[in-house]
Amino acid sequence: MIRRGLQVAARLGHHGTLPGGPCILPTFSPASAFGSSMDSLVSRFCQEKTDLKNYALPNASWCPDMLNLYHEFLEKTKANGWIRLPSFKSNRNRIQGLKLPLVLTVSSDKSDCHIFTRCIDTEGQGYEYVIFFHPSKKKSVCLFQPGPYLEGPPGFAHGGSLAAMIDETFSKTAYLAGEGLFTLNLDNRFKNLIRVGPLAVLKCLQKRETY
């Protein structure tokens, strides 16, 4: 049987003549960066930095469903081994002190950088989310409320905004489980449209497989 399908081939790269071209993804072991265990990674990552705004806390834009599920998971942090991950405007403070590949050394650049999923400051307009992580089960749940600035089709989230949220949740989970720092493959199969406005829930399970 011959099936016809749409194939789109894309290549993304810096313009050939530019200085500071692409950098091959460096190899990096989070565990070796600290010489320590997942517990150490998690405790370092989850330090509450009182001088920085933690965006993973409820605000007035959160819908009742998001608030209810947030409080449900917050209860689970008390006895069931779940951890609420803090989330700041930038990863730079958190990365300082790690033995990173040279290319990723945090410079003294004082420019106003944002981690992409915190790129929109106005509450409720962009990404509203909080990630809960379970270290021993190596899984995460992301409570996610896409705002109207994430639109693709009218009334629905852009596929790219969903891919970014999935990538962020994946990479945090893999990093805290001591499995990686960089996304090499990001394969998405979209089955549903996700509305902007209501709560969406992203469940992420990290596992090793032989194949």
Place this chain on the structure above:
Amino acid sequence: MIRRGLQVAARLGHHGTLPGGPCILPTFSPASAFGSSMDSLVSRFCQEKTDLKNYALPNASWCPDMLNLYHEFLEKTKANGWIRLPSFKSNRNRIQGLKLPLVLTVSSDKSDCHIFTRCIDTEGQGYEYVIFFHPSKKKSVCLFQPGPYLEGPPGFAHGGSLAAMIDETFSKTAYLAGEGLFTLNLDNRFKNLIRVGPLAVLKCLQKRETY
């Protein structure tokens, strides 16, 4: 040989108890929406709307490399069949008049919606891009300058921000070629890190294959 690899399984969906849950991706033929050809699709899509800001025009944040390549492609629009696609804050105006599946009917909702890749208003901080499309070759080139609000690793673009730019360029290309409107699969293999700041070039070729 047994290889070990990282596998991450994720499921994204609306919370089960919510009203207005996920919508199965509807089938949709852009050509049938107008009952017309690719030429008609392109000419409708490329209408210059003088009352709306076109974000696909140069601004003070564009680096010299981006400006140079922009003018190079602008020259090609005069004789070589390339078209510069306009880009507005939202797709809603452009979609009005299409025979869309009911779920996508544009409501009279007056809320401030942005297409995701135009979610950051400040020039140079987020997505700066322009897409050139070649109808007969069914290919596109996106000149893309990721700003510091798209950061993932320090100094480099977040994988999700690249996936979103790829998705946006793919979907516009497929739509104008009369092949689709929704992204079903989005598979990315990241080989390089892309710096925030300089120009990146995304080349997109749409083709049908038998397999």
